[in-house]
Amino acid sequence: MNIKWLSCVEKGCGIGEYSDQMVVELLHQNQTSTLYRKGTPSTYAIDYPHRSLRGLKDYIAPYYLYKQLKKIDSEDTILHADNIDAFTAIHWSQKKTKIKCVTIHDVIPLIYPQKNQWQRRYYNYQLKSSILHSDQIFTVSHYSKNDLIAKTGVNEKKVKVIYNGINHDQLKPVKNKKENERFTIRYIGGLGAVHKNATALIEVAKILEEKNIDFLMQIGSGNAALTPLPSLVEKYNLKNIEFVGYVKDEDKASFLGQADCFLFTSLYEGFGFPPLEAMACGTPVVSSNAASLNEILHDAAMLTSASPLDLANNIIRLIESKDLQKELVEKGIERASHFTWENSVKTLRENYDSIL
Template sequence: MKSIEWLSCVKRGCGIGQYSDLIAQKLRAKDINIQLHRKGNPNDYATAFPHRSLRNLRDYVAPYYLKKHLDQLETSSDIYHADNIDAFTALVFSKKSEVQKKYVTIHDVIPIACAHLNWFQDRYYRFQLKQGIEKSEKIFTVSHFSKRDIIKHTGVHEKKVNVVYNGINHNVLYPNDQQVENNIFTIRYIGGLGVSHKNATALIEVARILEDQNISYKMQIGSGNADLTLLPVLVEKYKIKNVEFVGFVPDDQKRSFLAEADCFLFPSLYEGFGFPPLEAMACGTAVVASNCASLPEVLGDAALLSDPKPDEMAKNIIKILKNKELQKELEEKGIRQSQKFTWENTVNELLTHYQS
């Protein structure tokens, strides 16, 4: 294998951006000649291509700027791997389109499965998805659930879709040496709030049930856009006293935020993989989650899974709150489950596919 060009239309900070960055680092550590092309700051393995944000259109014009960048790229590599369908579209319309080994990662098909796009966004997404399905040599996805969903919504042959799980960075996310004893049972959440499939209103409904039952608890919700949602309005409406919106949790504070919770609550209705609850497990925290989409596959029996209805999830919260032995069992199971997912495993599986 001579070299790999890894293509991205996003910066490092978002989920897909971190996926690309960590894979590039791991491949480089194996002395693989890899160059990551992305928005954001350049470094020894990443080249930043010039782009304009154009406000709300930035996600739609990014492939154009990546295409221009690829047209000017003088190097010729064995493998071109796009981290999403937008970057793959840039490759298809660039001068590099004739390379044989064109791969794409399709993390999920949430825009179709959850139907939350407007007419233009939906057409644009389906166009990019079609490019990835038809013109890639192989498709990678991050769970068997996502594979089934991709096949269901596109009709692509199952042999073309390959499951390679995401990893957890266990050098950054790990348990405390000693369990923090909170004065009050602390429930925490990290994740999206503004899209319906995240089911974030269930967080507030669970809090309401706990307060109605005079349960002593504290819930802290980490996300940068709470004020743009109805969640604070619901807290006010229900007169809930013990919910706090703590804002965006930076990467250097994520481990402590997760590790110092008594329970992590994740009511999502749809996940292609589901990083937040697995990251909480890696930090040694008991997890209560919905039994939807990829979550049973990724979390296994190391979490208390239930129907995403608030009353069912509240019951599981109360089970942990009242049973320290159960909490300890879930913490230990969660650590073991999270250790099955490493970026080392991810890149090893990718290399096997590249070399086949």
């Protein structure tokens, strides 16, 4: 197979990680593949010229990828878009290929609609186009598949579930883990999107401080200054929260593995990388049970509603029980071990073969 992967995002987000790891694993399995990505060129990823106009970047990105596709003369067996914006570029290009595939990771914009009417219409156009013109749709959990079917009416036979993997070479338990002076709760994930429910992190901290729990909460990822979170910390006069900024890939295992607890407050995830990554690093996870999280995490995490009080109570239970901490560490490592990029690509290739 001659496979081209197409992306309108840069490495550093969940979809960027998905594309990167899938292409690398395809190459490990001696499969010819190339990733066309906006930014971050490498031996397997080709950068295409583009411009980013602030808030419009997600809407003009397919245009620049489309222009790149028009320049490519090679005959491809498979064109696989990592999201509906990249599939829009395939559709516009009218490029001939045996199979056109798209991964639709979730339908969050349908659950939490954009306020801007034009953005909503453009997303709906991209989604409809990708469903109509693709030969195969992949998604990353059964929950996401069921939501996609319910919200769009797509034939369920056209949608296949392939779970994401975890980079186990990078994400593994910390050796000789040091004991923290205070019980340390950490978070990695989005801070601004409504469905990430990041304000619940602050509400949980408020409850813990009111109960005189000795802890430290460190919040990674994103630019917190552009969100309401710091103002909320100031409003509640909280003393035990630190915003640590973006955590680099090479620092992620240490950041996650040295924590006593990973807290995940999301209201919706198509898959949910961060809590699974924390498990792989040997850290107990307290998480909401929203959307796909129960399916992915199972009983290897302390799952509850996204209510700050419920989440805080689970953290207190964890603090008070060393046995529970040990149990969750063991269950988490075992659960995370089931999610590998090798398995993801093996399943992907089986699906390619079935429709060629």
